[in-house]
Amino acid sequence: MNSSWFVYMAFAAGLLFAGLYCLLTMKNVIKLFIGIEVISKGVSLALLATGFVKKNTLLAQCLVITFIVVEVSLVATALALIINIYRHTKSLDIRKLTKLKG
C-alpha cells in the first residue's frame, strides 16, 4: 500500500460522507438526488484510484464506465419520478410523501 491510495480513499470517503449527510438532513427531493450523485462520484473515484494504484487501470475504467451507464439510467428514471411527484403533490418536499394514497 502506498500513501497516494490513502489520499484518494480519504477524499472518496469525504465525498461519501457529504452525500450521506445530504440524504439524512435535506428535505428537497432534487437536493436528495444531488446527494446520491455526490456519493456516486466518491464511488467512481475510489474505483479508479484503486485501479490506478494497483496498476489495473483498464479494468477499473471498464467498471467506471459500467457504473456511469447505470448512473445515467438511474438519473433519468429518478428525475421522471420527481416530475411525477411534483405533478401529484405540487411540491418537492419529501415530507409530503408520507401518505401512500392514490
Added chain:
Amino acid sequence: MTWQIPLLSGLVLFSILAILSKDLIKSAISLALASVLLGILFFQMNAPYAGVFEISVVAGLITVLFILTIALTKAEGDVRESRLARLAFPLFFVAFILIDILVMKGLLQKVPALPETAETGAFGDVLWKQRTFDLVGQLAVILAGVFSVLALFRKRDKDE
C-alpha cells in the same frame, strides 16, 4: 501527487457547494464542475475513456437533465431546509475526516484488493473479452431506464 491534491480538493469543495447551496440551479452547476474536475483527474490517472465518459455524460447529460427538471418543477424556495443542518455540516465533516484519517490507514492494509500485476492488452480487449457480462448488464440497465421513463410519462387512457 502534487497536481492531484488541488483537483481532489476542488472536487470535494464543489460537491459540498452543490449540497449546501440554497439555489437548485447553482447546486446543479456546482455538481457539473465537480464532474469536470473528476474527469480531469481520470485523464491524469491514465484513464482517458473513463474521463471522456465522466465529462460528456455526467457533466453534460446529467446536468442538462437536472436543469430541465428544476425548470419543469419551478419550486425554488418552496422547501425550507433546516439552517442547523447547514451550519453543523463543517463540524461533522471535519470530525469525520479526522476519524477517517485515524482509522483508514490501518484498515487499508487489511482490506484485500486487486493483486498488483501489470496489465497487458488494450482497453477494447478488456472491455469486450474480459467484461462481456458487464456489457449485457449495461444493455439491460439502459433498456430498463428507457422503459421506466416511457412508463412514467405515458398518457392516461380515457377509461382509466
